[in-house]
Amino acid sequence: MDYLKQLNWRYATKRMNKKTVPQNKIDNILEAIRLSPSSMGLQPYTVVVIEDEAVRAKMLPAIYNQPQIVEGSHVLVFAVWDGITPEQVQTFIKQIAMEREIPEKSLDGFKNMILGFISQKEKDDLINWNAKQAYIALGTGMVAAALEEVDATPMEGFDPQALDQLLKLKEKGLKSVAILALGYRDSDEDKLAQLKKVRRPKEEFFLKIDSVN
C-alpha cells in the first residue's frame, strides 16, 4: 500500500454517491481513530458514530445542509470533553492500572502530574486542548479512510450548539468540534473531484534549520 499515493488520491469530497461503506472498513477507520495518540494518553473526546439515515437527515440543518451528510453512509462527530474533571483522570488511571496489571498507587505520580496540569488551565483552555487532541485523531481517521479507499470530508463549518442539542451531547458533557463524513465520491457531480490538489510548496512549507547562534 503506497500511502502517499492514497494521500494524493483523497480530497475533501463535496458530493458523494450514496453507496454504503462496508462495515469492516468503518471498523478499521474507527479502530485507527481509537489508537490515535493523545497527550498523556488521555483521549479527552468521544467519537459519535451516526449511520442511521433518518438521524443524518435531521442533522442537515445544523451542518448547513452539506450534502455529504446524507450522500455518504456514515458521519463521525468528534466531540470533546467539556473540560477535564478529576473523576475523568481517575477513570483513566484506573484503566491503565487494570490493563497493565499494576497497582493504582504506582501511578500516583503520573496522576498528580495530570491533575496539576488541568488545575492550571481555565475551562476554555482545556476545551481547546481537548480539541487539539481530537484533531490528531481526525488526522489519523483521514489517513485511515484514504488507506481504505474511502472518501472522507472533514467539516468545521456547522452550528455546534444546534448539533449538540440534537444529539444531546451537552447532557453527556461533550461539545462537537469537527465532523468527518464517510462515503464515496460522486465524480460526475463533484466539481472538485477533477481539480489538481494544491498544497504549499516544499520550499516554503518546510523550514530547515542547520545552525543557531
Added chain:
Amino acid sequence: MDYLKQLNWRYATKRMNKKTVPQNKIDNILEAIRLSPSSMGLQPYTVVVIEDEAVRAKMLPAIYNQPQIVEGSHVLVFAVWDGITPEQVQTFIKQIAMEREIPEKSLDGFKNMILGFISQKEKDDLINWNAKQAYIALGTGMVAAALEEVDATPMEGFDPQALDQLLKLKEKGLKSVAILALGYRDSDEDKLAQLKKVRRPKEEFFLKIDSVN
C-alpha cells in the same frame, strides 16, 4: 501493509538509540505531513526540520532535556502562523490560481469567504485554529512514521518562548505548538517499550446514535 498493526506497534518512545532515520523515510513522512488536509486548504503553519546534532543539543533546555531530541535523528517543530494576514490569504489564492491554471478573479468568492472568516476571529482564536490544523498534520505524521517503521514521539511539554527564541521563529511570524522527534526506540532503556498500549475501551470511546427525538 497492515496499518492497524503499525498503529499498535507505535508508542510515544521515551528513549531512542541514536540510529539515523534514512533520508527517504524522512522525505516520505514530510510529504505525508505536507499532504495533510487543513480547513479551507490554508495550511497555516510551517514544519521546522532539524537534523543537525548541534542544533538539537542546543534545543534541549527549551524541551526540558527530553532525551529523544538528541537520541533520535530528526526533530520536527510544528510552528503555527501567529494569526492569519490578508497577505497570507492572497498568497494562498495566487497559488491555487497558478496550480489550477485559472484566473485569480474566479477565486474571489472563496477569498472573501476566508477573509470574512479571519476578520471575525481574535488573534488568539486564530492561533488556536491554526494549531488545530497543525495537529491534523501531527496526526498524519505519526501515522506515516508508523507505516515507515520509524519511532515518533509527540511532545507538548516544552517552553515555546525559549524554543521560538532559539530558532528565531517569532521573527518569521511563527509560534511553536508541538514537536515530533523521529528515530528508533531503545527497547532496553525505555521502560515504556514493553508496556501494554492503553486506549479507552470501544464501548466508552464511541457513542453510536441511532435515533433522535
